[in-house]
Amino acid sequence: MPIDLKKLWDSALVEVELTVSKANFSMWFKETYILKIEDGVVYLSVPNIFVKDWLLNKFHKFLIKCLRNTIEVRNIEYIITKNSDTKHTKEQTKAVYFNPTSELPLADYYINKDDNLNPRYTFESFVIGPFNELAHTAAVVVSKKPGISYNPLFVYGDTGRGKTHLIQAVGNYIKTNSTKKVYYITSEKFAIDYINAVQQERANTFKEKYRAYDVIIMDDVQFLSGKEKSQEELFHLFNSFYDDNKQIIFSSDKHPNFIQNLENRLKSRFSAGMVVDIPHPDIESRVAILQQKAQQQNFTVPNEVVDFIASSVDGNIRELEGILNAVIMQTKHRGRDLSINEIKNITKNSIKPERKVSSKDIVKTIADFYNIKESMIYEKSRRKEVVKPRQVIMYILREEFDESYPSIGQKLGGRDHTTVIHSCEKIKNELKTDHFLMEELKQIKSMI
Amino acid sequence: MKIECVKDKLVDVINRAEKITGKNSTLPILSGIFLEAKNNELIVKSTNLDLGLEIKISVKIEQPGIVVVPGSILNSFITNLPQTKNIVLETTEETIKVVTPHISTVIKTLNPDDFPTIPVLTQQDSKIFSIHSNDFVYGLKSVWYSSAVSSIKPELSSVYIHSENGSLVFTATDSFRLAEKKIHLKKTIEIPTLLIPIRNIPEIIRILEQIKGEIKIIVNKNQIAFEDANGLYLTSRIIDGTFPDYKQIIPKEAKTTVTLLKQDFISSLKTTTIFSDKFNKLSFSIYPGKKKFIITAQNPDVGESSNTLEAVCEGEDLNINFNHKYISDSLSSIDADSISLEFNGLSRPLVIRGINDHSFLYLVMPINK
Numbered sequence: 001m002p003i004d005l006k007k008l009w010d011s012a013l014v015e016v017e018l019t020v021s022k023a024n025f026s027m028w029f030k031e032t033y034i035l036k037i038e039d040g041v042v043y044l045s046v047p048n049i050f051v052k053d054w055l056l057n058k059f060h061k062f063l064i065k066c067l068r069n070t071i072e073v074r075n076i077e078y079i080i081t082k083n084s085d086t087k088h089t090k091e092q093t094k095a096v097y098f099n100p101t102s103e104l105p106l107a108d109y110y111i112n113k114d115d116n117l118n119p120r121y122t123f124e125s126f127v128i129g130p131f132n133e134l135a136h137t138a139a140v141v142v143s144k145k146p147g148i149s150y151n152p153l154f155v156y157g158d159t160g161r162g163k164t165h166l167i168q169a170v171g172n173y174i175k176t177n178s179t180k181k182v183y184y185i186t187s188e189k190f191a192i193d194y195i196n197a198v199q200q201e202r203a204n205t206f207k208e209k210y211r212a213y214d215v216i217i218m219d220d221v222q223f224l225s226g227k228e229k230s231q232e233e234l235f236h237l238f239n240s241f242y243d244d245n246k247q248i249i250f251s252s253d254k255h256p257n258f259i260q261n262l263e264n265r266l267k268s269r270f271s272a273g274m275v276v277d278i279p280h281p282d283i284e285s286r287v288a289i290l291q292q293k294a295q296q297q298n299f300t301v302p303n304e305v306v307d308f309i310a311s312s313v314d315g316n317i318r319e320l321e322g323i324l325n326a327v328i329m330q331t332k333h334r335g336r337d338l339s340i341n342e343i344k345n346i347t348k349n350s351i352k353p354e355r356k357v358s359s360k361d362i363v364k365t366i367a368d369f370y371n372i373k374e375s376m377i378y379e380k381s382r383r384k385e386v387v388k389p390r391q392v393i394m395y396i397l398r399e400e401f402d403e404s405y406p407s408i409g410q411k412l413g414g415r416d417h418t419t420v421i422h423s424c425e426k427i428k429n430e431l432k433t434d435h436f437l438m439e440e441l442k443q444i445k446s447m448i
Numbered sequence: 449m450k451i452e453c454v455k456d457k458l459v460d461v462i463n464r465a466e467k468i469t470g471k472n473s474t475l476p477i478l479s480g481i482f483l484e485a486k487n488n489e490l491i492v493k494s495t496n497l498d499l500g501l502e503i504k505i506s507v508k509i510e511q512p513g514i515v516v517v518p519g520s521i522l523n524s525f526i527t528n529l530p531q532t533k534n535i536v537l538e539t540t541e542e543t544i545k546v547v548t549p550h551i552s553t554v555i556k557t558l559n560p561d562d563f564p565t566i567p568v569l570t571q572q573d574s575k576i577f578s579i580h581s582n583d584f585v586y587g588l589k590s591v592w593y594s595s596a597v598s599s600i601k602p603e604l605s606s607v608y609i610h611s612e613n614g615s616l617v618f619t620a621t622d623s624f625r626l627a628e629k630k631i632h633l634k635k636t637i638e639i640p641t642l643l644i645p646i647r648n649i650p651e652i653i654r655i656l657e658q659i660k661g662e663i664k665i666i667v668n669k670n671q672i673a674f675e676d677a678n679g680l681y682l683t684s685r686i687i688d689g690t691f692p693d694y695k696q697i698i699p700k701e702a703k704t705t706v707t708l709l710k711q712d713f714i715s716s717l718k719t720t721t722i723f724s725d726k727f728n729k730l731s732f733s734i735y736p737g738k739k740k741f742i743i744t745a746q747n748p749d750v751g752e753s754s755n756t757l758e759a760v761c762e763g764e765d766l767n768i769n770f771n772h773k774y775i776s777d778s779l780s781s782i783d784a785d786s787i788s789l790e791f792n793g794l795s796r797p798l799v800i801r802g803i804n805d806h807s808f809l810y811l812v813m814p815i816n817k
Binding site for chain 2: 023024026027048049050051052053054057080100101102103104105106112114119179
């Protein structure tokens with residue numbers, strides 16, 4: 001049965017109010033409230049340590065007695081929380097006076113040095129859409145039970161899909177809701193840190209430093225590719241974390257199996273817990289993201305503008321945000337709403353122009369990807385290892401570059417257009433069932 | 449309770465304790481000073497729920513006991529007592545009697561049961577380190593005037609302390625100027641970063657200043673405490689927040705540099721600022737080619753003044769305006785005889801440092817044209 005925490009506390013306070021003086025009551029009880037109730041323990045929020053000591057020493061038993069009138073209570077824990085912003089709003093209006101000195105260019109949001117987390121990245125500010133629902137759910141589960149549910153959590157997706165936001169939100173959640181020590185680091189920094197430690201012959205302090213944390217969040221692990229020693233160090237760190245049931249969270253732009261030059265033992269470990277993908281955001285999600293971002297800046301953008309931006313820029317959320325910021329800036333600057341034409345001007349540079357890549361380059365990239373000689377593609381050979389890449393090339397040329405079937409055939413060693421049609425259909429059909437092929441194509445597309 | 453002690457000793461502790469009592473608080477008990485006599489010691493406590501202070505002095509105890517006396521009344525009474533050596537305090541039911549050879553006074557007391565406990569930081573989940581009190585006070589005094597007065601951003605209305613390469617670094621900023629002081633320590637200590645609210649700094653400085661020697665500092669997530677060898681215990685709330693990453697805004701080079709004697713600068717500021725306007729505006733004109741550094745101020749209602757200083761100027765010509773208060777605030781924190789002013793154009797901060805003194809750094813933004 002859900003209990004209304006506020007009502008519960010109010011009813012207890014009524015009894016307290018009868019026994020203490022008015023001044024005492026307003027001093028000691030006014031800013032208290034129940035945070036949560038777990039296993040019969042009531043967690044009470046208090047503004048400072050004085051109140052905590054006071055309640056503990058003078059009112060502990062009495063409060064338990066009052067609460068027992070309504071629910072089963074075993075104990076009360078007092079937790080000091082930051083006082084709310086009620087005080088500040090009053091001052092804010094008062095403190096506005098003109099100071100002609102310009103301000104130091106300090107960042108608005110401060111990254112905490114102890115854990116590198118940016119307080120702006122929280123679950124509350126994370127926009128959930130069908131495309132990232134799964135990733136979000138996994139992240140929430142992990143933050144509720146770090147180290148237990150999915151360890152490690154591996155989030156991957158293209159740049160600007162909100163990976164960093166999501167994994168930092170987990171960190172911020174764990175930080176505020178438990179005493180666990182969280183540490184956020186990019187894989188690049190990790191590697192630099194390791195190299196420095198080795199150079200200064202402090203490899204042991206390096207190990208100790210990282211093992212002292214309870215949760216490690218490592219962003220962009222693909223940059224560890226080729227850094228063997230750092231990978232080895234991460235491997236040992238991973239094992240010690242995993243054995244101690246400490247949570248590890250990774251993000252990358254590809255699935256662990258597709259990160260090149262990454263040791264197999266790391267790949268298999270990355271995939272051991274939960275691997276979630278943040279795919280391409282659908283248009284509804286893009287609209288929702290834009291609306292939320294606009295709201296965060298206290299700005300209302302007309303629906304048709306939101307629709308226009310969402311439909312003209314795809315994928316990258318960072319880019320969406322940039323355009324929105326530009327629109328907001330211009331609107332403020334001109335003091336009126338912008339016309340669609342003006343917005344088109346702003347988005348002009350962000351809409352990717354038609355790609356012009358020669359079919360030769362594509363053949364080369366894909367041949368390299370499958371590790372076969374470029375010339376073999378053009379030959380008549382029907383060996384298995386050549387056929388597949390050839391078909392993929394045809395498919396890509398058709399789907400991505402809209403080439404006609406005959407011209408594709410022509411370019412690939414004078415093949416008949418029906419061969420090309422057959423190849424494209426074949427790949428298309430296989431894509432529906434073959435996950436592995438899908439990943440490969442994704443990779444190839446990103447390489448072109 | 450009945451005790452007898454040397455008057456001056458008592459005056460000293462009551463004086464210190466009274467400063468910490470809660471002024472115009474809704475809770476009358478906070479304006480009181482808590483006295484407890486036991487084991488040949490008098491324990492004096494006071495708190496305003498932001499700061500808490502506990503001092504022990506040895507006294508002759510005839511009868512142990514506890515009492516809470518209104519702070520300002522007790523303080524102003526015993527401070528102004530004529531020359532007497534000893535003083536006797538004796539409590540009855542609801543009063544305290546202060547007796548000297550010539551004067552006998554009765555003061556009404558408050559109920560000691562209502563007095564809040566001064567929080568004691570437990571060893572667990574807190575960090576402990578010790579430092580010479582002079583070093584700590586010096587660090588606070590060098591920067592605290594730069595903190596923001598309003599509490600809109602609590603992390604700016606506080607002094608930020610962290611350790612860096614064997615130094616303890618004190619920083620404060622109100623987003624218009626920033627002061628940073630590094631105190632070099634003989635032994636390296638690792639401390640957690642902490643933010644002490646500016647509201648508590650003056651009292652912390654006042655109390656720690658009177659301590660000679662090492663102090664023990666205990667820090668946990670919400671609270672900091674200072675302890676000296678004689679049983680003085682002071683505790684303050686600290687702010688749970690993150691100080692902006694200011695290192696990135698410290699300019700690495702300078703387009704225009706001025707080097708001059710600190711005393712020259714101070715005296716010319718003193719005369720020129722008389723003529724500054726309501727925004728405290730002061731203009732610096734620097735012409736390295738003509739080897740001139742000119743400070744001018746003008747106020748349409750008062751007049752104007754301009755002062756050419758002897759200085760070594762290098763780099764580009766520059767005309768720039770500052771709030772004179774922001775400039776002069778920093779100068780008392782510089783120990784060196786000569787100072788350098790490093791400019792980076794009209795919209796970038798000015799850096800003030802002592803020559804050959806890397807411990808202090810001050811950034812101040814110019815006034816917009």
